[in-house]
Amino acid sequence: MTVGVLDTGIDGAHPDLAGKVVEANDFTGTGTADLVGHGTHVAGIIAGTGAASSGRYRGVAPDADLISGKVCTAIGCQDSAVIAGLEWIAPKVRVANLSLGGGYSDGTDPVSRAVNTLTARYGTLFVASAGNDRSLGNPDPLASVTTPAAADSALAVGSVTKEDTTSPFSPRQPRKRDYAVKPDIAAPGSDIVSARVPGTPAGDTAPVDEHYAALSGTSFAAPHVSGAAALLAQRRPGWTADRLKSVLVSSAEPTAEVFEQGAGRVDAARAVEQQVSAVGGGVGYGFVPWPRAGRLSKVVTYRNDSDAAADLVLSSDNPVFVPAVDRVSVPAHGTVEVTVYADTAGKAPGRQSGRLTARGDGVVVRTGLTAVLEAESYNVAVTLKGRTGATASTVTKAVNVDTGAAVGVRLVNGTGLARVPKGRYDFQAIEVAASGEVSLVARPGVAVGQDSAVALDATGGRLVSTSVDGARATQVSGELSLVSGQASGERTSALAWFSQSGQKVYLVPTQGEVTDHTFLLAHRAILEAPGSVYHLAFVSKGKIPDGRFTVRPRDLARVDARYYAQGAASKSLRADYALLDAPGVNTGALQVRDTPVPGRRTEYFTTGPTWQHVVAVFPEDTSDSESTVAYRSYRPGQYTTHWNRAPLSPSLGAPEIGFGVARVGDQLSIAVSPLSSGDPDQSTVLPVAATGTTDLSRDGVSLGHSDLPGFGSFTIPDAPGQYTLRTTVDRVVPWSVLGTHADITWTFHEAGAGTTTPPPLLAVRTSAEVDDQGTARPGTYLPLRLTTHRQAGSPTPRITTLRTDYSTNDGRTWRPAPTLHIPTGDGLALLTNPNSPAFVSLRITARDTEGNTVTQTVLRAYQVR
Numbered sequence: 001m002t003v004g005v006l007d008t009g010i011d012g013a014h015p016d017l018a019g020k021v022v023e024a025n026d027f028t029g030t031g032t033a034d035l036v037g038h039g040t041h042v043a044g045i046i047a048g049t050g051a052a053s054s055g056r057y058r059g060v061a062p063d064a065d066l067i068s069g070k071v072c073t074a075i076g077c078q079d080s081a082v083i084a085g086l087e088w089i090a091p092k093v094r095v096a097n098l099s100l101g102g103g104y105s106d107g108t109d110p111v112s113r114a115v116n117t118l119t120a121r122y123g124t125l126f127v128a129s130a131g132n133d134r135s136l137g138n139p140d141p142l143a144s145v146t147t148p149a150a151a152d153s154a155l156a157v158g159s160v161t162k163e164d165t166t167s168p169f170s171p172r173q174p175r176k177r178d179y180a181v182k183p184d185i186a187a188p189g190s191d192i193v194s195a196r197v198p199g200t201p202a203g204d205t206a207p208v209d210e211h212y213a214a215l216s217g218t219s220f221a222a223p224h225v226s227g228a229a230a231l232l233a234q235r236r237p238g239w240t241a242d243r244l245k246s247v248l249v250s251s252a253e254p255t256a257e258v259f260e261q262g263a264g265r266v267d268a269a270r271a272v273e274q275q276v277s278a279v280g281g282g283v284g285y286g287f288v289p290w291p292r293a294g295r296l297s298k299v300v301t302y303r304n305d306s307d308a309a310a311d312l313v314l315s316s317d318n319p320v321f322v323p324a325v326d327r328v329s330v331p332a333h334g335t336v337e338v339t340v341y342a343d344t345a346g347k348a349p350g351r352q353s354g355r356l357t358a359r360g361d362g363v364v365v366r367t368g369l370t371a372v373l374e375a376e377s378y379n380v381a382v383t384l385k386g387r388t389g390a391t392a393s394t395v396t397k398a399v400n401v402d403t404g405a406a407v408g409v410r411l412v413n414g415t416g417l418a419r420v421p422k423g424r425y426d427f428q429a430i431e432v433a434a435s436g437e438v439s440l441v442a443r444p445g446v447a448v449g450q451d452s453a454v455a456l457d458a459t460g461g462r463l464v465s466t467s468v469d470g471a472r473a474t475q476v477s478g479e480l481s482l483v484s485g486q487a488s489g490e491r492t493s494a495l496a497w498f499s500q501s502g503q504k505v506y507l508v509p510t511q512g513e514v515t516d517h518t519f520l521l522a523h524r525a526i527l528e529a530p531g532s533v534y535h536l537a538f539v540s541k542g543k544i545p546d547g548r549f550t551v552r553p554r555d556l557a558r559v560d561a562r563y564y565a566q567g568a569a570s571k572s573l574r575a576d577y578a579l580l581d582a583p584g585v586n587t588g589a590l591q592v593r594d595t596p597v598p599g600r601r602t603e604y605f606t607t608g609p610t611w612q613h614v615v616a617v618f619p620e621d622t623s624d625s626e627s628t629v630a631y632r633s634y635r636p637g638q639y640t641t642h643w644n645r646a647p648l649s650p651s652l653g654a655p656e657i658g659f660g661v662a663r664v665g666d667q668l669s670i671a672v673s674p675l676s677s678g679d680p681d682q683s684t685v686l687p688v689a690a691t692g693t694t695d696l697s698r699d700g701v702s703l704g705h706s707d708l709p710g711f712g713s714f715t716i717p718d719a720p721g722q723y724t725l726r727t728t729v730d731r732v733v734p735w736s737v738l739g740t741h742a743d744i745t746w747t748f749h750e751a752g753a754g755t756t757t758p759p760p761l762l763a764v765r766t767s768a769e770v771d772d773q774g775t776a777r778p779g780t781y782l783p784l785r786l787t788t789h790r791q792a793g794s795p796t797p798r799i800t801t802l803r804t805d806y807s808t809n810d811g812r813t814w815r816p817a818p819t820l821h822i823p824t825g826d827g828l829a830l831l832t833n834p835n836s837p838a839f840v841s842l843r844i845t846a847r848d849t850e851g852n853t854v855t856q857t858v859l860r861a862y863q864v865r
Contacts, residue, residue, distance in 0.1 A: 001061065001062065001063070001064045001065070001094075001095075001229075001230045001231075001233060001234045002022065002065040002067055002092070002093050003046050003047060003061070003064050003065070003066055003067070003093060003097060003230050004066075004069065004089040004092060004095065004096035004097065004101065004124075005039060005042060005043050005046070005067070005068050005069070005094050005096070005097050005099075005223075006069045006071045006072075006082065006085045006086065006089060006096060006097070006098055007034075007038055007039030007042050007043075007068070007069075007070070007071070007072055007097070007099055007100065007585060008034050008035065008036035008037070008038045008040075008072045008074075009011070009024070009026070009031075009032050009033055009035070009036075009039045009041045009068055009070040010024070010032035010034055010039050010040050010041075010043045010066060010068040010374060011033070011034045011037075011040040011195070011197045012024075012068075012249065014040060014044070014048075014052070014195045014197070014211065015049075015051040015052040015211060016044050016048035016049050016050060016051050016052055016053075016057070016059075016195050016211070017043055017044065017047070017048060017049075017066070017195060018049075018051070018628065020043075020047055020049075020064075020065050020066045020067050021043075021065075021067070021068050021399055022065045022066065022067060022587035023067045023068070024068040024069075024070070024383070025068070025069050025070070025085075025088060026069075026070040026587055027069060027071045027080060027082075027084045027088075028070055028071065028072070028073050028075055028078075028081050028710070029071060029083040029084045030070070031060065031070075032068065032070050032118070034070075034076065034200065035073070035088050035203075036037065036072070036073065036074050036201055036202055036203045036834055037196065037197040037200030037201060037202030037203035037213070038072070038099070038201050038219065039068065039070070039072075040195045040196070040197045040202075040203075040864075041192075041195055041196070041202055041203075041213065041215055041220065042097060042099045042194075042195045042199075042219060042220065042222075042269045043059075043066055043068070043195065043223075043547065044059055044194035044195030044221035045059055045180040045192060045194045045220060045224060045227065046058070046059050046061060046064060046066070046097060046223045046226050046230070047059045047060075047061055047062060047063075047064040047065070047227070047230075048062065048194060048195055049062050049065055050062065052096045052210075052211035052212070052377070053212065056717065057193050057194060057212055059223075059227055060192075060224055060226075060227025060228055060230075060268065061227040061228075061230040061231050064230045064389060065111055065449065065842030067089060067092055067093055068547060068715070069085035069088055069089050070229050071084070071085040071100070071190065071516065072100055073519075074201060074607075077102070079099045079102070079110055079111055082098075082100065082111050082114075083110065083111060083114045086114050086118055086126075086312065087109075087114070087118065089124075090118040090119075090121070090122045090124045091122050091124075091252025093124060093238070093392050094123070094124060094125065094228045094233045094241075094244075095124070095125050095127065095142065095226055095230050095233055095244070096124055096125070096126050096127070096226075096371075097127050097146055097222055097223050097226040098115075098126055098127065098128040098154070098222065099127065099128075099129045099217075099218075099220070099222045099223060100128075100129065100151075100219070100220035101128070101129055101130075101131045101132075101146035101147060101148070101149060101218075102146055102147040102148075102641060103131065103146060103147065104131070104144045104145070104146055104150075104176055105145070105146060105147035105148075105150040105175075105176060105249060105612075106145075106150060106175060106176040106177035106178060107147075107150040107151050107152055107175060107178075107180070109147045109148075109150070111147045111148045111151075112147045112148050112150050112151035112152075112154070112507070113151070114148075115148045115151040115153060115154050115357055116152055116153045119151075119153035119154075119241045120153070123240030123241050123242075124240075124241055124712075125229055125233075125240075125241035125244045125245055126148065126151070126153070126154045126155070126241075127154070127155045127157060127222050127223075127225050127226040127229060127498045128148050128149035128151070128154045128155065128156055128157065128222060129149060129156075129157055129206075129217070129218035129221065130145045130146070130149045130156045130157055130158045130159075130170065130171050130182065130218045130221075130530075131143070131144075131146030131149060131153040131171050131185040131217045131218060132169040132170070132171075132217050132218055132219075133168075133170070133171055133172075134170050138361070140590075143171040143172060143173055144171055144174065144175060144176050144182075144296075145173075145175055145182040145183060146171075146212045148177050149182065149183065150176070150182060150323055150590075150787070152180075153241060153242075154248070154453070155182040155184050155185065155187075155225060155229070155245050155536045156182045156184045156185070156262070157183055157184070157185055157186065157187055157222075157224075157225045157266075158171065158183035158186040158187075158189075158217060158260060158261045158262070159186060159188070159189025159190060159217070159218045159221040160168040160186050160187065160188055160189065160190070160221070160255060160256070160265050160813055161188070161190040161191075162188065162190060162191065162259065162261045163852045164255040164265060165255065165639040166186070166219075166255075166256045166260040166261060167189055167190045167216065167221075168197070168216070169216065169217060170183075170189070170218055170221075170261075171183070171218075172259055172260050172778065173259065173282060174259060174370060175284075175703060177512075178284070178286055179283025179284050179285075179286045179287055179370065179371075179372050179420075179653065180282075180284045180286075181258060181281060181283065181284045181368050181369075181370050181415060182262070182263055182282075182398055183260075183261060183262045184245070184249050184262040184263065184281045184282060184368075185225060185248060185249050185252050185261065185262050185263055185264065185265070185428075186221065186255075186256075186260070186262065186264065186265045186266070186479045187218075187221040187222070187224035187225050187228075187265060187266045187267055188221060188224055188265075188640075189216060189217055189218050189219070189220045189221030189224075190216045191214045191215075191216055191420070192214065192215060192216065192220040192221075193208055193212050193213070193214045194212065194213070194215070195211065195212065196211055196212050196213035196339055198210065202215060204653045206416060210652075211523070211745055213861045219686045223785065224266060225248065225266050225273055227268075228248060228266050228271055228272075228767055229244055229248060229516055231268060231271075231272055232244055232248065232268075232271050232272055233468040234246060234514075235272050237852040239627075242279075242280075242405045243277075243477055244669060245281065245840050246277045246278060246279050246280060246281070246303070246309045247271050247277045247620045248266060249262065249263045249272065249278075249281045249282070249368075250263065250274075250277035250278045250364075250365045250366060250367070251267050251270040251271040251274050251275075251277070251364070251760075252264035252265055252267055252366060253265050253270075253319045253517065254293065254355060254366060257353050258353035258354065258368035258369065259351055259370060260283050261280065261709055263355070263367065263368045263369045263471050263751055264355075264366060269647065270364070272509070274362075274364075274365075275304065275305040275440070276302065276303070276304050276305070276306065276307075276310045276312070276330060276358075276360070276363045276364060276365055276692065277302070278300055278301065278302055278303075278358070278365050278366075278367045279300075279302070279303055279304050279335070280301070280332060281299040281367075282367060282369065282370065283298045283300060283340065283356075283368070283369050283370075284370045284371070285298060285344075285369075285370065285371035286327075286343070286371065286372070287374065288344045288371055288372065288373050288374060288375050289374045289377070290349070290373075290374040290375060290376050290485070291345075291376075292344040292345050292346075292347070292373060292374070293345055294345065295341045295342060295343045295344070295345075296341065296342040296344065296371075297324075297338055297339050297340070297341050298338070298339070298342070299314075299337050299338065299340070299341050300323075300338050300340055300356060301335050301336070301337050301338075301368050302328065302330045302335060302336050302337075302338065302358060303330070303334075303528045304330040304331060304332060304334055304335070305333065305334065306332060306333075307332050307333070307559045307810045308332050309329050309330065309331050309332055310329070310350070310361075310363055311327070311328075311329050311358050311360050311361070311707070312328050312329070312330065312358040312359060312360045312363065312365070312769045313326065313329060313358070313359050313360070314326050314327065314338065314356060314357070314358050314431070315353045315356075315357050315359075316340075316354050316355070316356050316369070316599065317355055317357070317589050318352060318353065318354025318355075319343070319370070320342055320343055320344060320347050320352045320354065320371065321340060321341070321342055321343075321352075321354045321356065321369045321371075322340070322341045322342075322343060323338055323339070323340050323341075323356060324338060324339040324340070324341065325338060328358070329614070335827050340356055340369065341369050342369075344371060344373050347373060348373070349373045349374060349375035349376075349421075349795055350372070350373060350375070351370070351371075351372055351373075352372070352373055353368070353369065353370045353371075354366060354369050355368055355369065356369055356709050360517070364403075364488065364674035365642075374421075375418060375421040375422070376421060377419055377421045377422065378400065378419075378420065378422065378450055378451050379417055379418070379419055379450055379451045379655045380417070380418040380419075380420060380425075380446075380448055380451070380453065380454055381415070381416075381417055381452070381453040381454070382396060382398075382409050382411065382415070382416045382417070382427065382450050382453075382454050382455075382456070383414055383415050383416075383441045383453070383454075383455045383456065384396065384411055384414050384415075384420055384429055384431060384441075384455075384457075384458065384482065385414065385455070385456070385457045385458060385459055386414065386431050386433055386439075386458055386459075387431065387433055387436065387437065387439045387458040387459055387461050387506060388433045388434070388435060389720055389806040390434040390435070391414060391432070391433060391434065392432045392433060392434045392436075394411045394414075394429055394430065394431050394432070395408075395429065395430045395495060396408070396409040396411055396416065396427070396428065396429040396430075396456075397409060397411075397427075397428050397429075397493065397495065398418050398420050398425045398426070398427050398428075398523030399425060399426045399438060399484040399485060399493045400420070400421070400423045400424070400425055401423075401424050401425065401426055401444075401445070401485060401486065401487075401516075401517035401518070401519075402423055402486065402517075403423070403426060403486070403491065404486045404490070404493060405491075406484040406493035407419070407420050408673045409427075417689050420448055422448060423447075423448060424445060424446065424447050424448070424517075425445075425446045425448055426442055426443070426444040426445065426446070426484035426517075426519060427442065427443045427444075427446060427454050427456060428430025428440075428441075428442045428482050428484060428495050429441050429442070429458075429495070430482075430495050430497055431458045432807045433730070434741055436503065436504075437503075437504045437505070437506065438497055438503065438504070438506065438507065439458035439461045439505075439506040439507075439508060439542070440461075440480060440482055440495070440497065440505070440506070440507050440521075441456050441457065441461070441507070441508040441544075441865070442456075442482055442484070442510060442519075442544060443455075443456055444484065444514050444519050445508060445514060445516075445517075445519075448481055448490045452615045455552070455610060457508070458506070458508055460508050460509075460543045460799040461507060461508045461547075462506060462507055462508075462509060462547035462548075462826075463504060463505075463506055463547055464478070464480070464504075464505045464507055464523070464549070465547060465549065466478065466523070466525040466536060466548070466550075467527075467550050467551075468525060468527065468536075468550075468551055468552075468553060468556075468604070469550065469552045469553065469790075470549070470553065471529055471532075471534070471553065472529055473527035473528060473529040473532070473534055473617060474501070474526050474528055474529070474748055475501065475525050475526070476500070476525060476526050476527065476528050476593075477498070477499065477500055477501065477526045477591045477593075478479075478494060478498070478499040478505070478519065478523065478524065478525040478526070479497070479498050479499075479522075479524040479525075479588050479589075479591070479818050480497050480499070480505060480507075480522070480523050481492060481494050481495070481496040481519075481521065481522040481523075481584070481585045481588065481664045482495045482496070482544070483517060483519070483520050483522065483581050483582070483583065483584035483585055484517070484519050485518045485584060486518060487516060487517045487518060488518075489518050489582075489583030489584070490583075491615060492518050492583045492584035493584070494506070494584045494585065496587075496588055498588070498589065498591075502750075506570065507521070507544050507545065507546070507547040508544060509543070509545060509546045509547075510543045511542050512543070513542035513715075514542045514543065514545050515542060517793065518584070519541075519542055519543070520539060520540060520541045520542065520582055520584075520585070520676065520756065521539075521540045521543070521544050521545065522537070522538065522539050522540075522545075522580055522582060522585040523536075523537070523538040523539075523540075523549055524536070524537050524538075524577075524578055524588070524591075524747075525537075525549070526576075526591055526593070528582075529545045529721065530587040531601055531602060532601065532602045532603070532604065533593075533601060533602075533603050533604070534556070534603075535576045535578070535604065535606065535611070536549070536604075536605075537580060537606045537609055538580035538606075539580055539581075539582045539585070539712075541582065544794040551606070552606070553796075553821075554636060556604040556606065556607065556636065556637055557603070557604065557605045557606075557607050557608065557634030557635065557636060557637060557638075557639060558602060558603075558604055558637070558638045558639065559602070559603040559605065559634075559638075559639045559640065559641055560602055560638070560639070560641075561601055561602070561603050561641045561642075561643065562598075562599075562600050562640075562641070562642050562643065562645070562772070562830055563595055563596065563597045563598055563599045563600070563602065563615070563642075563643045563644060564597070564642065564645040564646070564677075564678075564770070564772055564773070564774055565597050565598045565600055565735075565772060565774065566644060566646060566677070566735065566736035566737060566739075566773070567645070567692035567736065567737035567738060567773050567774060567775065567863055568734060568735050568736055568737055569619075569620070569735070570596070570597050570616075570617050570618065570619060570734075570735035570736070571594075571597065571617070571618055571619070571620060571622075571735075572595045572596070572615060572617050572644070573592050573593065573594060573595060573615070573616045573618075574592070574593055574594075574595040574598040574613075574614070574615050574616075575590035575591060575592045575593070575613075575614045575616075576590075576591075576605075576611055576612065576613050576614075576651070576833040577590050577591075577611070577612045578605075578606060578609040578610075578612075579609055579610045579611070579612060579631075580609050581608070581609060583609065588687065592633060593615060595615065597617065597644065598773065603641075603781065605634050606634075607633075607634045607635050607636055608633070608634075609635070610631055610632070610633045611631070611632050611634070611635065612629070612656070613629065613630045613631070613632065614628070614629050615625055615627065615628045615639075615643045615644065615678075616628075617644055617735050617736075618735060619733075619734040619735050619779035624687045624688050624689050624733065624734075625687060625735070626676050626684055626685060626687040626690075627684070627685045628643060628644065628676065628677060628682050628683065628684045628685075629654050629656075629657055629683055629684075629685065630654070630678075630679070630681050630683075631654055632681065632748045633683075634753070639678055641678075642678055642679050642767070643665065643677075643678050643682070644677045644678055644774075645677055645678050645679075645770065645774060646677065646697060646738050646768075646770050646774030646775075646861060646862035646863070647738075647766045647767070647768055647770075647774075647840075647842060647858070647861035647862040648676065648677050648742075648766075648861050649675075649676060649677035649737055649761050649763075649764065649765050649766040649842070649844075649856065649857050649858060649861065650672065650673065650674050650675065650676065650742060650744050650764075650856050650858070650860075651672070651673040651682070651683040651684065651763055651765060651789070652672055652673070652683070652761060652763045652789055652790070652791055653671060653673045653676075653683040654683050655791075655792060657674060657685075658669070658671055659671045659672060659683060660672075660758065660791055661725070661759050661761055661791065662758050663716070663750065663753070663757065663759075664713075666715055666716060666717075666718070666753070667713050667714065667715060667716070668703075668714050668716045668723075668750070668759075669713050669714070670694055670696070670697060670706075670710070670711060670713065670714070670727075672710045672711075672712065672713045672727065672744075672761075672763075673686070673710060674686070674692065674709050674710045674727050674728075674742045674744055675684065675690075675729060675731055675742050675858065676765070677739075678766060679767065680765035680787040680789065685712065685733065686709060686729065687733055687735050688760070689731070689732065690709055690729050690730065690733075691706065691709065691729070691730050692708070692710070692727060692728045692729035693706065693709065693727065693728050694706040694708060694709065694710060694711060694712040694725070694726070694727040695709055695712075695723045695725070695726050695727075696712065696714040696723060696724070697723070698716065698717070698721050698723050698724075699721065699722065701741045703715065708727065709727055709729035709730075710727050710729065712821075716750070717752075718752055718753035719748070719752050719753075720747055720749065720750060720751050720752035721750055721752070722744075722747065722748075722750075723747070723748055723749075723750055723853075724745065724746070724747050725745070725746045725747075725748070725761075726743070726744065726745045727742075727743075727744050728741070728742065728743045728744075729741065731741045734785060735838075737860070737863065738774055738839070738860050738861065738862060738863060739858060739860060739861065740859050740860050741857075741858075741859040741860075742857065742858045743856075744763075744854065744855070744856040744857070745854070745855050745856075746761050746762065746852075746854050747851070747852060747853045747854075748760050748761050748762075748818075748852045749850060749851070749852065750854075756794070757793060757794060758791040758792070758793050758794040759791070760791070760792060760794045760795045760796075760797070760848070760850065760852045761788060761790065761791060761794070761852070761854070762789070762790060762799075762825070762846050762848065762852055762853070762854040762857060763786055763788070763789045763790075763854060763856070764786050764789075764802070764825070764844045764846050764854065765786070765787045765788075765789060766784055766785065766786060766787075766842065766844070766861065767784075767785045767787070768782055768783065768784050768785065768862065769782075769783075770862055773863070773865075774862055774863060775863045775864065775865045776833050776840075776862060776863070776864050777833065777864070778833055778834060778835050778837065778864050778865070779833060779834070779835040780833050781782070781830055781832060781833070782830075782832075782833055783828055783829075783830060783831075784804065784817070784828065784829040784830070784842075785819065785826075785827075785828055786802060786804070786819070786825070786826065786827040786828065786829060786844070787825070787826055788802070788824065788826065788827075788846055789825075789826020791835070795850065796824075797822040797848040797849040797850045797852070798824075798848060798849045799821060799823055799824065799825035799846055799847070799848050800847055800848060800849055801845065801846060801847040802821035802825060802838050802844075802845075802846050803816070803819060803840075803844065803845040803846075804816070804817040804829035804831075804842065804843075804844050805843040805844075806821045806831050806840055806841065806842055806843070807815065807840070807841040807842075807843070808834045808839070808840055808841075808864075809836045810839065810841060810859050810860070811839075811841050811843075811859055812859065814843060817829040817830055817831050817832075818830045825846060827849075833864045835865060836855075836864075837863075837865045838863075838864050839859075839860040839861075839862075839863050839864070840860075840861060840863070840864060841857070841859045841861055842856075842858050842861040843855070843856070843858075843862060844856050
């Protein structure tokens, strides 16, 4: 048997695949070699001999040969390449593996159509991975199968874990549009060990040894089914795709619901031996609208390839699905049709699935059955009257205020129809007039219990104006968010508009105040005046206000901000975002503005919310950049900030953007900022040009190495222990002559598995009075302020040692600086600047009463000139 593989190529030199690739072709223009490692891993699952592992990692069909069509590269799989590969490989093989995919599809996209056409022409069975849901946290409830698995004739494969449960990344929705049963079948796809190509992205993701790696995805479930199909095709030489697919699906063993894995997890042994099957695959009744009266019917056809009649007993594991008969006899080498009803009246709405099982003498045939039942729902006719009478575009939605679910409403010429479940709704809309003016309008608290109508009228809109008493400031950008949803705020939906200078935006005020669910309007605005900028944020709960937003200067925080260069020409962008204490309003975009470097200005901020501040510095050609981030809350009063200021020092980083050192299961996750500028509460994200390493050891034994400065993830024991973490970074960038190298070593005690307390790492931030280029005067004393930081929530034992050394020759020799400190770790060192221009490097050591230490060295922390 020869199996086709359309993927990233196959490394035929791998010991497990030696002599197996009998033909190869490239459709990407990059040659036939596997530069990604994905195709080789797939090929090993299908036909690997296990030669490099004494047979341990042998493939499903180790005697099969392979034909390789390279249709994918590291940046993806172009449709044109995939279709060309399909046309080339289809006449050559009876089974082809497609561990690739595009977007969610209803099976009518070009690649899916090509699969259907070629299957009909050549009888080739295309086994396709169902796609991967890579959302963080809980699986994406909308994740459906992707092309080409969505093709009618493709055998779509979902993934199960080693425990036979559905893999977190495996899609859990039927096919788009018609709700057909997809995936058809499932197979192991989590942590699959197979052939590795060292030096490739897939090969180096999770290497097991020199020859093998462990990878996860439906890409690695599909080749298990392709291998099983090869075994079946060898046993049944006259069968084409429809027969192979029917038997593989019918013989599967269910371990989860049909929406997750179709008929079940592949059972290669039963597929090869069993001679009774259900023709086709799963049976989907589609979307059943309310009111659901009567019963629906579909036909399941049983085929018997044996020499004796097969007597089968039929049963369904879901009362929604009922076979018309409970017994059937399938003649030898014949077929029998059975009607299966879907009784949907009075049944619970939502997804319904089950399996029709036919049992006989040694025979078990399963057919997946699905239906999606609409809840009690009604039509709502929605009309929108534009503010000027000439509407260019609209965005309209209905938000269920009890569930937070939102339904988009498409309006044509100001009218549209929404189909929504019974309940209470807020109807929201943004209307853009032909003149470019924008209106936000809502109708909150509409009860829908029958077919009805909702009218939205933007003609009563009030112009949005934002001002500061006594200041001649002009709004340059704004964000308006209209939010509706559950009273708890747990689930909401928003419409947002981002405006630029000069655009007119109108709000249609609502009557009264909504108190029984979330209904609010949030407004963020940036205003500019000569030498000043105002960052303002407002929340109006329970109503849409009349559009007038005014603040008094005494209620704002005034920040005198300085922006420093680091001895070289640079450009800078600044962005600020208010994280408001209100549901559904913190998902907007940062409004970015140019900021001169060096420069000064006065900035005002609304007090109360936490502000996210980001300053990016980059060269004229924008070839790279580094960003410094801070999170601050303000009270009315006066503050100062210093951005991009020397001296540079390490930071533990802002946890809000993922920095920190923490145990996650058996992994110690490392994300720190080895070189940060500015104030002690600011942390810098290194540029791409920065290189370095991160290493972790315990009791002198190395636990791992990372080729990234400040980042790594290392497997650690469950027991508490003493660790040493070291990171180095080299940073040579066109916008700075400072911070060319850093070397930081931490020792700390980690409390072991089960703890939620972050490890007690120390970092000493430095600050000093330097000029706008990060430069101090020669021949003077420079007071250096020291601030010892720990991770939020970690222990805070007293600091017993705080030592400062400095060097004026890039660390070849060091001199101690007089240093005083208090138990919190705040201190002051007195440096003696050299009499001639030079760079000053800093080496600082801190220790606490529990023995946690840090030694941090920064070359060229600041400049003397």
